[in-house]
Structures are given as C-alpha cells and as structure tokens.
Amino acid sequence: xxxxxxxxxxxxVGAVLGMSFFFARKARSAAGYYxxxxxxxxxxxxxxxxxxxxxxxxxLGICGMIAxxxxxxxxxxxxxxxxxxxxLFVVAEPMKRLGKYTFTDALDSTFNSKGIQLAAAxxxxxxxxxxxxxxxxxxxxxxxxxxxxxxxxxxxxxxxIVIIIVATAGMTSTTYVQFLKGGLLVVxxxxxxxxxxxxxxxxxxxxxxxxxxxxxATITATEVDxxxxxxxxxxxxxxxxxxxxxxxxxxxxHGETTTWFRKEVEDGRITLRECQYESHxxxxxxxxxxxxxxxxxxxxxxxxxxxxxxxxxxxxxSVGPFEFLAKLGHPDTRIRTWKSIKxxxxxxxxxxxxxxxxxxxxxxxxGTIFKVEGTPLQKLDFVSLMLxxxxxxxxxxxxxxxxxxxxxxxxxxxxxIVAIAAIGFFYVLTLYMGLGxxxxxxxxxxxNNMSAPLLARSFGMLLFAxxxxxxxxxxxxxxxxxxxxxxxxxxxxxxxxxGGMNLPDHKKVLAGKISALVVGVIAxxxxxxxxxxxxxxxxxLAFAVAASANxxxxxxxxxxxxTTYQGIVASIAxxxxxxxxxxxxxxxxxxxxxxxxxxxxxPFANPGIFSIPASFLTLVVVSLMTQxxxxxx
Amino acid sequence: MFHEPAAKQDRDPxxxxxxxxxxxxxxxxxxxxxxxxxxxxxxxxxxxxxxFWGLNLAVVYGFGLIxxxxxxxxxxxxxxxxxxxxxxxxxxxx
Numbered sequence: 001x002x003x004x005x006x007x008x009x010x011x012x013v014g015a016v017l018g019m020s021f022f023f024a025r026k027a028r029s030a031a032g033y034y035x036x037x038x039x040x041x042x043x044x045x046x047x048x049x050x051x052x053x054x055x056x057x058x059x060l061g062i063c064g065m066i067a068x069x070x071x072x073x074x075x076x077x078x079x080x081x082x083x084x085x086x087x088l089f090v091v092a093e094p095m096k097r098l099g100k101y102t103f104t105d106a107l108d109s110t111f112n113s114k115g116i117q118l119a120a121a122x123x124x125x126x127x128x129x130x131x132x133x134x135x136x137x138x139x140x141x142x143x144x145x146x147x148x149x150x151x152x153x154x155x156x157x158x159x160x161i162v163i164i165i166v167a168t169a170g171m172t173s174t175t176y177v178q179f180l181k182g183g184l185l186v187v188x189x190x191x192x193x194x195x196x197x198x199x200x201x202x203x204x205x206x207x208x209x210x211x212x213x214x215x216x217a218t219i220t221a222t223e224v225d226x227x228x229x230x231x232x233x234x235x236x237x238x239x240x241x242x243x244x245x246x247x248x249x250x251x252x253x254h255g256e257t258t259t260w261f262r263k264e265v266e267d268g269r270i271t272l273r274e275c276q277y278e279s280h281x282x283x284x285x286x287x288x289x290x291x292x293x294x295x296x297x298x299x300x301x302x303x304x305x306x307x308x309x310x311x312x313x314x315x316x317x318s319v320g321p322f323e324f325l326a327k328l329g330h331p332d333t334r335i336r337t338w339k340s341i342k343x344x345x346x347x348x349x350x351x352x353x354x355x356x357x358x359x360x361x362x363x364x365x366x367g368t369i370f371k372v373e374g375t376p377l378q379k380l381d382f383v384s385l386m387l388x389x390x391x392x393x394x395x396x397x398x399x400x401x402x403x404x405x406x407x408x409x410x411x412x413x414x415x416x417i418v419a420i421a422a423i424g425f426f427y428v429l430t431l432y433m434g435l436g437x438x439x440x441x442x443x444x445x446x447x448n449n450m451s452a453p454l455l456a457r458s459f460g461m462l463l464f465a466x467x468x469x470x471x472x473x474x475x476x477x478x479x480x481x482x483x484x485x486x487x488x489x490x491x492x493x494x495x496x497x498x499g500g501m502n503l504p505d506h507k508k509v510l511a512g513k514i515s516a517l518v519v520g521v522i523a524x525x526x527x528x529x530x531x532x533x534x535x536x537x538x539x540x541l542a543f544a545v546a547a548s549a550n551x552x553x554x555x556x557x558x559x560x561x562x563t564t565y566q567g568i569v570a571s572i573a574x575x576x577x578x579x580x581x582x583x584x585x586x587x588x589x590x591x592x593x594x595x596x597x598x599x600x601x602x603p604f605a606n607p608g609i610f611s612i613p614a615s616f617l618t619l620v621v622v623s624l625m626t627q628x629x630x631x632x633x
Numbered sequence: 634m635f636h637e638p639a640a641k642q643d644r645d646p647x648x649x650x651x652x653x654x655x656x657x658x659x660x661x662x663x664x665x666x667x668x669x670x671x672x673x674x675x676x677x678x679x680x681x682x683x684x685f686w687g688l689n690l691a692v693v694y695g696f697g698l699i700x701x702x703x704x705x706x707x708x709x710x711x712x713x714x715x716x717x718x719x720x721x722x723x724x725x726x727x
Contacts, residue, residue, distance in 0.1 A: 410713070
C-alpha cells in the first residue's frame with residue numbers, strides 16, 4: 001500500500017472537517033444553516049457553484065466515458081454547461097427575489113399552498129436522492145484503489161463524513177468546502193492536461209516507465225469441418241461462445257493456461273485476439289485471467305494508439321492542444337479500446353473484457369454510445385438526453401439553494417457567470433483528460449469511472465494522491481450540498497410549512513440535522529446497490545427527473561400569469577411519475593435487475609423527451625381548468 | 634413565518650428589462666444548441682468535416698457552445714449592469 005496518497009487524502013479530509021467545525025458557529029440560526037445567512041460574496045459563491053456542480057459525474061463519469069467511448073462522453077460536458085445558460089438567463093435573479101431557503105419557497109411565493117409545499121418538497125427529495133446515488137457510487141470507486149478498501153466501505157466512509165459536515169455547519173461550511181474543492185479541481189485538472197500534452201503519444205505507453213506495456217497475443221486460425229483450429233498447434237480450442245450481434249468469444253487452453261480470445265473475421269481470415277476475464281466460482285473465489293485474484297494479479301489497465309494518422313510509427317514528444325485533437329480525430333488513426341460482456345459459463349459467472357478498434361473519426365464525433373445513425377428510437381434517446389441536460393441544471397435543488405447564499409439578485413447573476421467560466425473551462429479539460437486516458441493504457445476495463453485519477457497516477461503518485469483527494473472532496477462537497485437541500489425540504493418545507501409545526505429557529509436547525517442523517521443513510525444504501533454503473537449516466541437520469549419535475553413549474557410561474565397552484569402541483573407529480581416510470585422500465589435498469597436489456601418494455605434510457613413536455617402540458621391544462629377556482633380561493 | 638427572502642431585498646426597477654433580455658438571449662442560445670443536435674441527427678458524418686487546424690466540426694461546435702455561453706453571459710451582465718446604473722441614476726435625480 002502506498003502511504004503518500006493516504007496521507008494526502010487524510011490531510012484533505014482533516015482540512016474539510018476542520019473547516020466545518022470552524023464555521024459551525026455560523027449555523028446556529030435557520031438562515032445560517034440553510035442559506036449561510038445570505039452573506040457569501042458572489043465570486044466565492046461562483047466557484048462554490050462550480051464545486052457543487054463539478055461532481056463525481058463530471059470528473060469521474062465524463063472522463064471515464066470519454067476514455068472508453070470518445071466524444072459521446074463529451075456530450076455530457078456540452079449539455080451540463082449549456083444548462084447554465086437557462087440558469088443565468090431565466091432562473092437566477094427571479095429565484096433569488098422569490099425565495100428564502102428552498103426551491104419550494106420560490107414556487108410557493110405567490111400561492112402559499114399546502115399542495116405546492118408537499119409536491120415541491122417531495123420533488124426536491126426525489127431529485128436529491130437520484131443525484132446522490134452517483135456521488136456515492138463515485139466515492140466507493142475512489143476509495144478502492146486509494147485505500148484498498150471495498151466499495152461498500154468507501155460509500156459508508158463518505159456518508160459518515162458528510163453527515164458530520166452537514167450536521168455540524170450546514171450551508172456555510174458546505175460553501176467553503178465547495179469553493180476550495182472547485183478551485184483545486186480546475187487547477188489540478190489543468191495540470192493533468194498539460195502533462196498529457198507534454199507526454200504526447202506513445203505506441204507502447206508504459207505509464208512513465210512504471211508499468212511495462214503488455215503485448216496481447218494474436219493468433220490466426222482456420223475453420224476445418226465447422227471447427228475452429230488455431231494455426232499455433234500448442235493452442236487448443238475448448239469452447240466457442242457466440243453472442244449474436246455483439247461478439248464471438250473463444251475459450252482456449254495453452255499448457256495449463258486458459259485464455260479467452262475474441263474471434264474476428266476479415267476478408268475470410270480468422271484472427272483471435274487475447275481478452276482479459278474475471279470469473280467468479282461457485283465457492284466465491286474470484287479469478288483474473290485464470291489465476292486467483294490478488295494485489296499482484298488484477299485486470300490490466302488498457303487503451304492505446306495503434307496507428308496515428310495511418311502510421312504505426314508514432315512520433316513521440318509533446319503536442320499542442322489542437323494538434324492532439326486533430327491527430328486523434330484523423331480518419332486513419334486507430335485506437336485500441338476495450339468492451340465487456342457478462343455471462344454464465346460452466347457454472348461460473350464470467351466477465352470477459354475484449355479488445356475493440358475505433359477509428360479516429362468515430363472517436364471524435366457522437367455515435368459510439370448514442371446511436372445518432374441508428375433507429376428513430378435511438379435518435380430520440382439522443383435528443384432526450386440533450387434536452388434533459390440543457391433543462392436539468394436550472395432545476396437542481398442543490399444548485400437553486402445556492403442562490404440564497406448571496407445578498408442580492410445581482411450577486412446571484414454574477415456568481416452564475418463566475419460559475420460558467422470555471423465550469424466551462426473544466427469541461428474543455430475533460431475532453432483532453434478522457435482522450436489522454438484512452439491512449440495512455442490507464443483505463444480499468446471493468447470500471448471506467450477511475451480513468452482520470454488513474455491517468456494522474458501515470459504521471460506520479462503525488463499527482464494521483466492530490467487528484468484522488470480532490471475527487472474525494474468533490475464527492476464530499478456535492479453530497480453535502482445535496483443533503484442540505486434534502487434536509488431543507490424535510491425540515492423547512494414539510495415539517496415547518498406543510499405540517500404547520502411552526503418550529504422555533506433552533507428546533508428547525510435540529511430537524512434539518514436529523515433529516516440530514518436519515519437522507520445520508522439512504523444515500524449510503526443506494527450507493528452500495530448501484531456499484532459499477534457509470535456515474536455520469538446516473539446523473540443524466542437525475543437531470544431528467546429535475547427537468548421534468550421542477551423546471552416547468554419554475555418557468556411557467558415566472559412567465560405565464562395564468563399559472564395556478566393546482567397546475568404546479570399536477571405538473572410536478574406528472575413530471576416525477578413519468579420520468580421515474582420510464583427510467584424504471586428502461587434497458588439500463590433491466591440490466592441492473594439482472595435481466596436482458598432487450599426484455600425492457602421501454603426501449604430507451606432517457607425520459608426527458610416525453611416527461612418534460614408532459615409536465616409542461618399538464619401545468620397548462622390544469623391551470624386553464626382551475627382558473628375560476630383559483631380566483632375564488 | 635420564515636417565508637421572506639434570507640437577505641432584505643431592495644426594489645429592482647431593472648428586473649423587467651433583465652427578464653426580457655434574458656429570454657431573448659436564452660432563445661438565441663437554445664437555437665444554436667438545437668443546431669448542434671440537429672446536425673448530429675440529420676447528417677452525423679458532417680461532424681467529421683475539418684473546420685480549421687485539423688479540428689472537426691464536432692470539436693469546434695462543442696467548444697464553441699462552451700465559449701459562446703461565457704461570452705453571452707458576459708454580454709448579458711454588461712447590459713444588466715448598465716441598465717441598473719442608468720435606473721439608479723434616474724432614481725437619484727428624482
């Protein structure tokens with residue numbers, strides 16, 4: 001075990017906790033706990049916005065997705081940033097003018113309706129919990145390589161620390177943690193990108209000499225009477241597993257070694273390419289590439305350039321930022337990436353990681369995950385994702401509550417602009433970090449979420465230690481913000497306003513802290529259950545729920561005078577139910593249930609294209625139907 | 634109780650102007666964003682076209698959307714500040 005990363009990590013966690021205790025004295029009143037007293041400077045709030053927003057999804061998920069799928073991961077960067085335009089131009093100042101502590105305050109400012117208080121509080125809770133899942137998954141992902149702890153322990157560690165932070169000092173501490181973390185994340189991500197460009201391309205990347213490049217075996221074969229026969233007589237085929245439309249895998253033996261190969265057929269010639277695999281025996285033992293799993297026998301990191309602009313001779317040395325993208329995106333560039341497939345074989349649960357080849361022009365445009373050239377349904381899924389990303393930001397509760405931490409609407413506007421600058425710059429960096437990981441032989445084929453920290457490790461343990469600690473602080477900060485939002489929904493919206501409990505100020509803070517504990521425990525459980533799912537994908541779903549449940553109400557309240565409280569309540573309800581309903585019956589969730597994605601009754605994963613218009617439409621129809629009633633009430 | 638803004642707000646006479654400006658700038662950006670989505674749907678391979686310095690349309694458009702967001706944010710803030718100052722000066726004269 002490396003001690004430096006652990007010491008840096010502990011130093012960061014200690015600093016974060018110290019900051020929480022320091023600011024605890026500011027959180028004794030409700031205004032201090034939920035809105036930092038409305039006294040944060042706009043520039044600090046702007047970077048804290050970046051800290052809130054650049055969550056595990058951005059740093060771990062986007063970089064990981066770009067590292068395995070190329071530009072499709074960058075779509076999230078574009079959509080997440082574009083969402084800030086909606087926040088700035090439409091939501092920022094009115095939200096500050098209308099609200100006090102929570103999103104519900106703003107929605108309810110003109111109606112004082114119990115229905116809105118209940119619906120908006122539930123919506124805040126649902127969106128916060130959806131958003132918490134990927135953060136907790138990210139926490140587990142980080143802690144495993146850093147501290148050598150299991151995923152579940154990492155999730156519990158984050159949950160425990162965050163509950164302490166939130167219960168200690170609320171929004172003030174959360175703001176300064178986010179400010180520190182947001183600033184450091186942007187600075188050190190820039191350092192990684194500079195290092196990527198200085199290192200340039202290598203045909204056989206070896207992580208700065210630390211990890212020897214592994215050359216995977218390639219065997220030619222022929223078919224004789226329908227049987228596959230390797231040209232190398234020492235290799236014998238044991239079995240062939242054909243997964244139609246996806247891949248054909250071949251199990252072989254060579255001496256005492258069992259290896260899986262991917263079968264490729266080109267111009268009638270058969271080539272077998274070595275895979276990696278992980279098998280779980282019935283007795284619980286785990287094997288990697290046929291030998292028992294251990295600290296020295298684990299899946300090899302992967303991903304490198306085979307041809308750069310058509311040449312296998314790759315010139316080493318530093319490259320410029322545009323040259324890096326141009327060379328990778330060249331149609332004759334070939335990049336080795338890895339895919340995975342899971343199935344049962346001879347009583348064992350098997351995960352096979354097989355090599356795939358991507359051309360530069362496929363890597364540098366959308367289409368590897370989101371099938372823009374596919375069926376109409378697949379195209380609709382792409383549009384749905386882009387719509388949810390665009391409209392989701394301005395409806396995220398933990399972002400909206402940050403508008404109450406600054407003193408004026410003008411400060412809310414200016415802090416949003418600082419956020420756009422910091423977040424926009426970071427998202428440009430994600431493309432370089434993701435592609436840098438893709439060609440540096442650092443991607444864990446079993447879990448792409450760690451691509452950016454592992455890329456940092458290829459430049460040295462100190463950078464890895466700092467980046468991992470910042471990433472961990474990223475998770476801590478975002479989870480803290482979400483838990484403050486969720487606890488505000490319970491204590492302020494549900495208990496105090498909807499329940500009419502009229503709690504005194506100190507009891508309101510206590511209720512918030514107890515709520516933080518409960519939400520934190522729920523987040524820990526979900527973080528363990530969702531292990532292994534790409535965190536950016538999960539956040540995309542949270543955006544869809546937020547955009548469907550919250551945004552129509554906010555926008556219509558601001559811009560349509562005929563909006564009634566019944567319309568708002570119905571819109572929130574329809575938005576939540578439609579968005580979550582579509583997600584629960586989508587192919588991705590079916591995979592999580594342990595079933596085949598093709599069995600899912602709804603053939604796409606992103607609900608926004610249906611749930612957002614449905615929510616808008618409901619608000620309009622119900623508001624028009626309740627005009628008279630609204631006037632009399 | 635507990636239902637007033639956390640910090641006391643002054644009246645903002647520029648709010649109507651800022652709302653109108655915000656809506657128009659939002660619509661403009663939404664149009665450019667929709668263009669990106671539409672090109673990917675209608676002619677995905679057009680995203681491979683080289684625009685300059687070896688960069689393809691996907692990269693230039695993607696980076697462009699990020700840069701455009703910042704530029705528009707700064708322009709919006711400039712107009713808002715100018716209007717706030719103008720109306721504040723006007724109030725002072727009265």
